[in-house]
Amino acid sequence: MGPWNRQEFMKEWRRTHRAATLLDPVVVEAAPDSLDALMAEMGAALASYDGRLDMEAVAVKMMAMLLKMDRKVKSSRVRALFKRHLASLGVPKSVHCLTLRLAEEFAVNSAARSPVPPPEHAPRLTDASYLHVALVTDNVLAAAVAVASAARSAANPGRLVFHVVTDKKSYVPMHSWFALHPASPAAVEVKGLHQFDWRDGGVVASVMRTVEEVQRSSLDYHRSGGSSAEREHRRLQASKPSTFSLLNYLKIHLPEFFPELGRVVLLDDDVVVRKDLTGLWEQDLDGNIIGAVGAREGGGICTDKTLGDHLNFSDPAVSGLLSSQCAWSWGVNIIDLDAWRRTNVTETYQLWLQKNRESGFRLWQMASLPPALIAFDGRVQAIEPLWHLPGLGRRVPDPEAARSSAVLHFSGPRKPWLEVAFPELRQLWLGHLNASDSFLQGCGVLEWQ
Template structure:
């Protein structure tokens, strides 16, 4: 009697076929511009810097702070003029639709049911260490940049519109040897302003023809030259001829207002052209920071393909009780990036005194679930159990009441702080990283756990984090590093009518200790959903923008301040961080657009990340992954 052959699994084959079709169709849609504007189909983070306007200082209305209601004050935010049309702006890259988002106050009519908790003042050591870190960083930045006051203001104005691209472009500015080219452009600028007036004068036909010829010669040379080395050998003769022609034009009697009007017209066109090219550069910068590199996409697809070729990986190596035992130290990571997640886990276990006692839970989306599962089944990290969870499937099957299934990573914002007394002078821009919509369902997903540490996938751990599990947080919910460069009272035009303490500091994601028992006790998720109902969610962008105010309000008076030395933020945008401060920090947070696995990453900080990266992997070599 012949043995019955095992039945083939059709489900995995269908999933594999769908992934292969997506990998073929997605590039075609991108090439033919069929995708929606601003949406990148190979994007693995889909983060963007969102700018908010807030005003400083803020005086609480109706008496002392203490969590009393603060009425929103109507704020007049300067509206930029619409960009002018550019006649010669032909390029294959469309100008990006950068918008300054002025959030209306949240019309929250229902008071959140958060129990009042006494505010815990951070120890003096925490304040001192944080202050020292900020001062050292500022000193290094000042020595390195040494910018003039007007240059600093121009940089702030640039950041307001284009974000961290301005920091990147300033650092990577190339000093070009183009002094002669600039002189040619200046001559051409003056000649064009005089030419219309000279052409109208009687008896100046010869000068008009001479000026026209010199203008055409200059335009021809400049069209093929961007630096002095590109200029032809006879350029000095052309410069002398143009100087002589301009001198004769200036000796003629012309109406000054015509020349001035032409000069202003050319100046406006030049400004428009410069702004257009700035938009192009910022668009390419954001495209490079928000999309997954081709090599990483290849790597993820190869892992997914290998998963379905290895049926033995269907069952988890560790029993389910291992992932639900509260006695272990549980870490939660939200990520769509295999390599970034592996660096977080590897750096944590290498610096841990008890690596086998650590349990890692990775929440990822359906697209990266199988590749993530295969990678961590092949690679061992000091026998630490790793649990890969399909977040979208989990929400759909077990938490259907939550309508939004998509996985959102930590949201990053840039906040403009502007003085009400001198709004054009005293301005500063701060960068914040906060919880996203998906973070608020962690207690629902891990119902058997009492305490977890949430790590962003752009974090590198450099010290043993066991001290985080020994913290006595009292009645607090979220242990986070406070960021007192931004206080809630400075953002009253964003937080609406909900009661809050104006003196409370903002906080940062990256490394957060979450007491899940206190979370459930204070009904943080329920309060978040209650606030979310009051927000007008037109699309995905508005939902992500709302994370700024909702994260701050949901944890009002529930933040336990961590030592400022525990996590150093800003390695994804700040070029002025002191190396000694970075090396002494327990964890490094690469918040910002310049992630360490991208070409845009800051070279000085990449080594902290690379030393925990897995090397000599076959799939990394085949896809040429070398961040």
């Protein structure tokens, strides 16, 4: 029998393939690293055994080599994903530098401390004839782009009033930026959480309940047990900046933030506005609280994610709970604050945050959107998909969809201010920053464009 009896080899190959999962790890590790190395071993075997090959040994060696190569590919992919994940977590040195420079400017430059908005624009803050846009963020650079893009895209920018809500840590650099870079003729208000004068004890208690629940959830999430794989997954999930960002959860208190407003457009900070927001502002919500893309789309077709992507429907606590199968999201929303005040949505949100923590986080992976999907169920009005194109931090969209969308949302880990951003999408964001700005130049913010 010749050295390459094809039928004999294929018989051994099929048998070895079925038993591949039982191969000794030592055998797999000792397998050749390439086809050339395998051929060299086979040539040596032919020379040693009178021109005959042990078909079983050859099949085992080839299968072991393929398994070894497959494991290397998977390991390399996991390492690449992990490194990309780590790259998406931190604050780039350039952005950190910008924050420090702006804080320093606030201390030494009276112009950086000037009122935001200037006194002549203060009456606009509660005037219902203006178009009010809210951002809840601690990211100065992202807020700068969101505001600049919306003002640039407006048919009448003088009608826009931006309300930037931030935390105490970020207030000074945020104020400094907008004091030195006014979006005139639009008005910009910057307000830190520590500056809200809530005289109603019930409001204070409600806000503190959310704050305390997020803090408890953070502690319990980091302490929770489970398998080593589950603990590792939770550790990575918890390392995402958005997972326990208090500002993300405090969006549930928009009626308390703006007690004198009846309606507001809510933008996430990782957006670029491409079209005039007046059409969104004038949306008829038909008695609902929120207008959002993705809510109750016709024909059962979801424009982005389904509720199953966010909630664990195998748990009886949430199965059969919701009337819609398509998931809307934060990012670009028109909100009727008066309609919200007539409901118990905020209390429902807080209750479900607590339930998820007490369940050991079985109901959903810790995030601010899932409890909102439950709390606002039946109170969300679907709006045209052109108002919100999400996922630009996860994938490159169809060019036509990007051109026709009013708001581009860089949701996902590859934010445009990070080096891991998609280069072809980053330019859509960078175009709203002034390359000659001394603060941006001094910190090298635009060096990676």
